[in-house]
Amino acid sequence: MTEAMVPAPSEDVPAFVRADGPDKVTGSGRYTADITLTGMLAAKFRYAGVSHARITRLDVEPARAIPGVFAVITADDVPDVEFSYGIADRRLFAKDVVRFEGEVLAAVAALTPELAQQAADAIIFEYDELQVVTDLEAALADSSPLVHDDLDAYTITGDTPHGGNVATHSSITVGDAGAARESADVVVSSRYVADASHAVPIEPRAVVAQWEGDKVTVYTSTQVPFDARNGVCETLELPASRVRVIVPHLGGGFGGKCGFHYEAHIAALSRAAGRPVKLVFSRWEEFVAPDRRREGMIIDVTTSMAADGTIVAREADILVDNGAYIADASFFAQAAAMHVAGPYRIPNVRIDSKLIYTNHQPSGSVRAPTAPQGCWASELHTDELAAAVGLDPLEFRRRNIVRTGDVGPSGQTYEEIGLEQCLELASTSAGWGRDLPDDEALGVGIGWWPSFGAPAGAYMKMHGDGSAQIITGANECGTGSVMTLRMLAADEIGIDPSAIELIYQDTAVAPVGPGASGSQTLFNHGRAVEGAARQIADQLRDLAADHLEANADDIVLADGKASVAGSPAIAVDISELAATAASGELLLGKGNAEIRDWPTLSGSSCLGEQGFSSFLAPQFFCHVSRVRVDRDTGVARVLEVHTAHDSGTILNPMAAHGQIEGGVMMGVGQALTEGTRHGDDARQLNPALLEYKLQTIADAPSIHTQFVEIFTPNAGPKGSKGLAEAPNVPTAASVGNAIAAVIGKPVRRLPMTAERVWEAVEGLDQPDSSTDATTYTGGAQ
Amino acid sequence: MTDTTSTSPTPAASGAAADINAVSLSVNGAPYNVAIATDRNLSGVLRNEMGLTGTKEGCDDCECGACMVLLDGQPINSCSYLAIQCQGREITTVEGLASRDDLHPLQRNILAAGGVQCGFCTPGMLMSAHALLETNPEPTQEEIRIGLSGNLCRCTGYAKIIEAVANTAAETPVAPPSAG
């Protein structure tokens, strides 16, 4: 490790004031719920309110009869289209069967929200209740009721094994893990159970739709405007050219606003009502209805080691709660398998992972789906492994983690990676090994997360006055990534970023892109913007070459000037070149992010491939948390979190630190308080901020961040990788290991609430051996 | 089985419309005379009748602080306050913080520190911070945390917001205590 790898402490982060900042601090910026259109009506949904039932009667006439109600629509009023990624298991409105409490039966448009609610409540809904599927293990039994009677009746893309209540089944197989266990010195088995949790953006989602002729404009709080548009097109059978999705300022998403939600419901309702219609969710709706929440998981993992702590095999069985519909979760089983394997050298692997249909709210991509839970299980297990062979947790990891050139647990060979630097930097920053009061301890968690190569385009134009515009399909959900696009373009063209405006979040003007999902704004949209800016830069160089009577290859664009390399005095202002171009050949650029393939694997066989068995430009990280635990009450408090991240080159330090700190905070919430509880009827018991507790400013730990900026082949612009999801991954793991270090045993349920910590202290978590088995065999001490 | 009751915990609108009252509110120094139902909450009236959408709504149960405004200088959750309770009183919203040309020091500092991401919590945070600094111009870290503990932020991790409030306090001259 060189000195240069040790980054500046966060105190020295250069100021980067975001372009959308003044809008946001003055209250003048408009979010979707702030929009009012002439003649606009209010929308409300009627929900199933029951987790599994056959519809016997749905009578909307009482709602239609209420004065001031303009439209009431159900499945009968929209095309009969089944949709979703992977398994087309869902319709806009329930038809015949409802499969979770938040399923939409009908939508109402009325003069006021109160009237719309009154009408929604007046709809008569009669049903025969069906048995619910709420337990992941019971769901696998032959005798279990089925959430979907016949999966093969749906259109299924990809060839993932499925059937019964199993939506997808993925596996990783390398070598012979069973044989390796037979001859291993030490074998440790553990079970971990994680509850479902939620993204909880502070802005509840909102949608406004307005028709003009046969074209519809939808304003929506989505992270992914093109997915939203495509969803409207698919379900309402409209061409893409007639659907425009605009995203006003977006009040956070964290994956919860990925995918396609209620844009089509409101577009259809607006068409039926003949008026613009606005939907604004309540917090209760935000908790129960969207098909994007973090999945519950059960993880059984067994690791076999040599006496010196070298891992020789890992076997695991993972059950992931899919909820009632697949949403975008078809890859979750495979992703979970990768996170339970972890970034370790493991020559023999057998991991089976199943995504299970239940009558819960559907799971979907919330900030690094499956990773925080998988990492939490894998890393708590890792500390148990270290204890079983008598090694310090840090030393145990040093012996087993993947380094540059190593082959990982799915058979991928890693190029330049910085995991070992992360481990050393975070642990050194935290003062690993220092004396602490006996109610405090440090805990470590390491992990990984991929980058995603997706199609993305960008346009750019430079005006006659030398100012410029980027037109991008990128979506700003708060991270600051879109703001950073200006810097990339400015670098290419040689002008100040403040001279570049962003046109974004409008599908009618921007080329397609993945939006704010999978930490890929810069990775993909950034590469497209660089391409567009390079075309303008080339044009400027040609103009300057003419003007300065030089060779275009010798022109340098910087500081608002085009000059001849080596002769800075021979120069012309870029704005002057722009003025010339304005009366001739215009300065226009377009760029495309080239698609990136998944890295190849060798020596492994993976069932149910969903593209997650190898990681493109993987990010690596280590968090070390200092936690205080009150053994009498079980209350844990996170005091410090020391983080080190290999996300490649850091382009916007202020935004990067913001992502780390926000991700850590969300991770602390997941670790300690954020968990959804279900009743026997499969309905949520705590869908409110009063009972589902986020961390407040009073809980905020001090966070110390370092970046390991090493060169990564196949990375994004200037060697950058993604960052927004990574910091959310290892925090719960590091907190869990710190708690275990204080109380002498791991808490095997996530969140590790005060009650669960207290139960572990009191030994009340032990009796159920099937849920808490740690067995040492062979040479265990 | 028949279910004709509400599936949402939102109270169903009662059949009888609430009484309509004429109310005079002073918001950011400007007088507004509005005719509103007696059961309307302040945040809704600010946002809809007055077009002041800087005040946000993030929940329905007084738990997020996005709707924080000042009522006679005191921070309140405007989602849980009836508009008619504010008759004749002075309300300050985020729109009242900045002057025409200049950001308020809190606005400037929260941007400079990186305390704004999605910005949805920001108006409420600013109002709580403003109320805090009015009564306690030199707050400690702990006092800042307590002063802002009714405002949830999901994006930032809070550290940059604490920094922004501390920086504002540090750069604002404290008026000498008055003699009387």
Ligand code: FES
């Ligand atoms: S809107 Fe959440 S406290 Fe008022």
Ligand code: FES
């Ligand atoms: S900045 Fe997004 S909630 Fe605070």
